[in-house]
Each structure stands twice: as structure tokens, then as C-alpha cells.
Amino acid sequence: DAGVTQSPTHLIKTRGQQVTLRCSPKSGHDTVSWYQQALGQGPQFIFQYYEEEERQRGNFPDRFSGHQFPNYSSELNVNALLLGDSALYLCASGRVQGSYGYTFGSGTRLTVV
Amino acid sequence: GDSVTQMEGPVTLSEEAFLTINCTYTATGYPSLFWYVQYPGEGLQLLLKATKADDKGSNKGFEATYRKETTSFHLEKGSVQVSDSAVYFCALDEKLTFGTGTRLTIIP
Numbered sequence: 001d002a003g004v005t006q007s008p009t010h011l012i013k014t015r016g017q018q019v020t021l022r023c024s025p026k027s028g029h030d031t032v033s034w035y036q037q038a039l040g041q042g043p044q045f046i047f048q049y050y051e052e053e054e055r056q057r058g059n060f061p062d063r064f065s066g067h068q069f070p071n072y073s074s075e076l077n078v079n080a081l082l083l084g085d086s087a088l089y090l091c092a093s094g095r096v097q098g099s100y101g102y103t104f105g106s107g108t109r110l111t112v113v
Numbered sequence: 114g115d116s117v118t119q120m121e122g123p124v125t126l127s128e129e130a131f132l133t134i135n136c137t138y139t140a141t142g143y144p145s146l147f148w149y150v151q152y153p154g155e156g157l158q159l160l161l162k163a164t165k166a167d168d169k170g171s172n173k174g175f176e177a178t179y180r181k182e183t184t185s186f187h188l189e190k191g192s193v194q195v196s197d198s199a200v201y202f203c204a205l206d207e208k209l210t211f212g213t214g215t216r217l218t219i220i221p
Contacts, residue, residue, distance in 0.1 A: 004156070033209070035209075035211075040214075041213055041214070042117075042119075042202050042204075042211035042212050042213045042214050043157070043202070043209070043211050044211070045209060045210065090156055090157065092157075092209070101147060101159045101162050102159070102209065103159070104149075104156035104157040104158065105156050106154075106155055106156040107156050
């Protein structure tokens with residue numbers, strides 16, 4: 001049973017560009033959350049998707065947007081990249097109904113130069 | 114807003130030593146509490162959880178008790194191993210507000 005799959009694993013972008021990160025949730029999971037983890041810091045909640053809608057959002061600007069597809073997979077889009085967007089982006093999936101706790105992917109390491 | 118305060122690291126212990134990593138929280142209501150572990154180069158893994166006061170979560174020899182009166186969820190292990198070396202994160206509620214993490218290194 002595959003866990004949470006994220007792609008790509010590493011990415012280098014230039015300031016001002018746009019980036020799309022992808023996440024496939026664990027089988028049986030219906031909600032996806034995205035986190036930004038700067039080096040040496042704890043993950044910061046970006047937003048959560050359920051039933052193809054953004055349900056909760058953390059303190060991130062509108063440059064960060066997302067989407068959830070009918071098969072529960074999700075994308076994170078970041079526009080007008082800044083150097084400060086360089087981080088590990090983690091996707092976590094879970095079930096809205098049922099036991100607590102999320103399953104995390106290994107993340108996408110984004111470097112903005 | 115909700116917040117988590119974790120014991121600052123790094124923490125270095127000898128193998129078989131007793132481990133405590135402190136975690137306190139601020140939240141409205143009665144949040145669920147979690148400990149996650151992150152091994153080098155990997156994503157986060159759920160280590161244990163507790164969903165109500167006085168619950169004790171346990172896994173792989175680690176334990177943590179949800180203490181509402183002290184708003185704490187300290188992580189403990191009686192005898193650590195080299196393989197426990199990782200970064201440990203305390204978190205609360207479904208949105209997972211994380212602490213800053215505590216890096217643990219166990220030396221043989």
C-alpha cells in the first residue's frame with residue numbers, strides 16, 4: 001500500500017517564476033494538507049483541501065494556491081517566487097472521518113535562486 | 114491563537130539513557146495532541162497521539178501523557194537507542210500546529 005507520494009523530490013526555480021508541486025494521498029484518505037518547512041524549523045500549515053475545496057488556511061499570502069482533484073490528489077502552486085520560499089514542502093493526507101493523525105510524504109525540496 | 118512550545122535542542126544522550134522532551138501548548142478547547150518524528154532526509158511520521166485529558170499515547174517505547182492541568186504533553190523513553198536519533202515535533206489539533214522541533218542525537 002503506497003503511502004503519500006510527492007513529486008518532484010527536488011526543484012530549483014528562479015525568483016519571479018511559478019511552481020507546481022504534486023501530491024498523491026495514501027489510499028483511503030480523502031483530505032490533503034500542505035506544509036512549508038524552512039530549514040531548522042517546524043512545519044507551517046499552508047492549507048487543507050477536502051472535497052475539492054480549500055477548507056482551512058494558514059497565514060500564507062495569496063501567491064500560494066492549491067487544488068484537489070476528484071481522485072483526492074492535490075497540487076500546490078506558488079506564484080512570483082521569492083528567495084524566502086525556499087523550503088521543504090510537505091504534503092499530508094488523512095481521513096476527515098475517523099482516527100486522528102496524518103500520513104506525510106517525504107516532501108519536495110524547493111530552492112529559489 | 115494556538116501554539117506549541119518545545120524544549121530547545123539539540124539534545125545529546127548516551128545509549129540507554131532516559132529521555133524527556135518537554136512540550137507545552139496554548140489552545141482553546143480540548144485539542145488532540147501528537148508527537149511526530151522526522152528521520153534524516155525523510156518526511157514526518159506519527160509517533161503517538163492522545164485525544165483527551167489523561168490519555169497516554171505510546172509507541173516504540175515512547176510515551177506521552179496529555180496533562181490538561183499543566184497544558185503539557187512531554188515525550189519520554191526509558192532507554193534510548195542510536196536509532197532514535199531524529200528530530201521530534203510536538204503538534205496539536207487537526208490543523209497540526211507544530212513546535213519548532215527538538216533534534217535528538219544518541220551516541221553509542
